[in-house]
Amino acid sequence: MIIKVCGMREARNIHDVLETGADWIGLDFRPGSERYVSQIPSYSGIIPDSGSLSPFLSNGRCGQTKKYLLCGVFADDMPQNIVMRVVNYGLDIVQLDGVESTVMIDNLRRTLDPDIHAGIRIMKRIAVTCREDMELYKDFADSVDYFLFDLQAGMDDWTLLEAYRGDVPFFLGGVIGTEKTDRLKSFSHPRFYGIDLNEEFETAPAFKDTTRLKAFLDKLR
Template identity: 30%
Template sequence: MRIKVCGMKEAENIRELLDLQPDYLGFIFFEKSPRYVGESFDPEIIREIPRSVRKVGVFVNASIDQVIRTVKKYALDYVQLHGEETPDFCRSLQFKGVNIIKAFRVDDTFNFSQLNNYKPVCDYFLFDTKASQYGGTGIAFDWALLERYDNEKPFFLSGGIGPEDAEVILDLKERTGLKIHAVDINSKFEIEPGLKDIALVRDFIERLKAEEIEA
């Protein structure tokens, strides 16, 4: 199972994290987020990341032009759309060659049938907790709700995932057959917003990989 570490913005912290060989690193380009990279964020910090680590830019209800400019400036591999972006919006980005992760905020009223229109225009889905803010809440949703999903498109599991959840996630995947492409970790692995605790991330990755080998 792949690992995405989201909400990165400190250069030295990013370099330390790269030693753990995550599969994806997420950078937030939403000004209202406490993990916003900021307007002065040096593109070379992202451009220096090895190609084996996929670089994801996170956007919330941004314009197509803003997304495209940012993708080019930072050489992003994927964009994660975390707002109310429509299938047509995704299609427009897809037409311009952008790889798309579309996030959906899930609670017990979530209608999974709405995903059907997004399937042709997204590479992956991401399921997060429904809350008043966009991501980084530290609160998990009821993962049992994912058993309502038709499981056609692989997805990122997000929302309040903590260091203790490695075994639970692998059990969920094995028990249900859900196509969990990657686990998206963020706020529960932080010293402060945007600064990850390297030891916590290392332990989580090691436990996840060890459990997979045993399985």
């Protein structure tokens, strides 16, 4: 089970979260989000803007010897903005949370792979409020590498996931906290790949409580 901790922004906190055993780190590039990761403007038409975490991330990838992946979260953003952040932050995965079309996704992949980032992976988030939402995956099955099935507030019926018959691996997201440990350990699906964790482990927007997170992951694994 891959552990993706999303909504990260503070360099030291990212380092500490990785020490708990997280596998993927999610950076939020959706303007207006409380967890938005900003660019550092160059104020030049020649030198591109740089990533606000770039110096720290480029320093041995947070000083980690363990391999981890960086996932950038976008929603209906312009392709050139996504490409710029893939370059500036060394993103391994692009997560799309908006109403992006398969044409846009396919074009984005061709732009990035292989010239800019060979093997870039793309994840599509699908908000799940009812069983019919689970059928939306069919529109994207040939265009993405992962799905994030994001169970919305009040949606606690995990049997909905049984409706997924696709071949693309999926992450489970939504309200996932310590109270879901036993349920996650017993959950089974042939394409279940990992979980997406975020505000349930925060003490403030973008800042994770690593003590609680480590206790959760130790029990889960």
